[in-house]
Amino acid sequence: MEAILKDPAGAVIGLDFDGTLSPIVPDPAAAVIHPKAPAVLAELGRHVLAVAIVTGRPPATALELGPGLADVPGLVILGHYGFERWENGQISAPPPPPGVPRAEAELQLLLDELGLRGVTIEDKARAVAVHTRRSPDPEGALDRLREPLARLADKHGLVVEPGRMVLELRPPGMDKGQALSLFLAERAARSVLFAGDDLGDLAAFEAVRASELPGVTVCSGSAEVAQLAERADIVVDGPDGVVALLEELASAFSRS
Structure with missing residues (x-):
């Protein structure tokens, strides 16, 4: 965390969506982003190299379930595990797999x-x-x-x-780890934080470690997935805990 605090302009903040920025609900279509998250991400976006949401959701769905996300400075959404990308109001993607x-x-x-x-x-x-x-x-x-x-x-x-x-x-050939690794290389990141809650986020945790950058992995803790907490540097209490941690970061950036 020290490298991120000292050099926020070189930091990528990577985040899963469901279970990390949005509480898990019985009906996925009824999910909604934590009410404080868009404002916190917007504040972070003014200081860091990039804020990236890496999710299995389509980017358009993440935006629909996260009002205010489109206004986060420099936000990139890597949806479908990185197959589809939203940036500057535009979605780019290869043809859908048959x-x-x-x-x-x-x-x-x-x-x-x-x-x-x-x-x-x-x-x-x-x-x-x-x-x-x-x-x-x-x-x-x-x-x-x-x-x-x-x-x-x-x-x-x-x-x-x-x-x-x-x-x-x-489709095979892409996961959250590959998506995050490619993004870190693309942006020439100097440090990285990634927060997730589920098994699919393990690949992103491994990508943080494989990057050899100063990195922090954060688990949005739940009783349903123990494996992630065991491999995380920091464990917080669900989306409330993730947002509180991001608020602390944003506050530290504003004071520096």
Whole structure:
């Protein structure tokens, strides 16, 4: 943290969205950013090299669920694990992978065959997610889905990304770690902080360490994912804790 405080102009602040800037909710479409987050990120954006949100969500969805994010100075959203990018009001991305809609077309039949109730499908355009949080037995449903979804992903040239009561089918070749590494190199960053809450953020933690830059990893703690807390430099209490930490940073920058 010392390097970030001494040289904020060289620092990249990387953040996951769900569970980090936004509390986890049963219906992903009902998620909303922490009310203090946009203002805090805007203040950080005035001091640091870049603020980057690295998420499995499409950038347009993150912006929709995060009113005020578009006004954060220099904000970059690396959505779909880095396949899609929002910057300066523009979204850039390669063509959507054909395997995703094909897999999605088979998902409802698969759920019906397994007799799983309360399991929902989220169309993320470049990925498709299967959520079990609203099932009568979320953990049991997740376990029953692992092998069938792995076979379905393999059939359509996709990979399965596990998360908090969710399994996501997405194209291979990019993850949050790769997205963050490429961004750090692009910006010639001199230090980095990354905050996340879920298994998909482990790759970003590893990217911070592999970068050989002065770096800090922050876990937005929950009872659902212990692995991240074990590898984090700092553990805070969910999105409230993340925002409080970012407020402390912004305050320190303003005083210097």
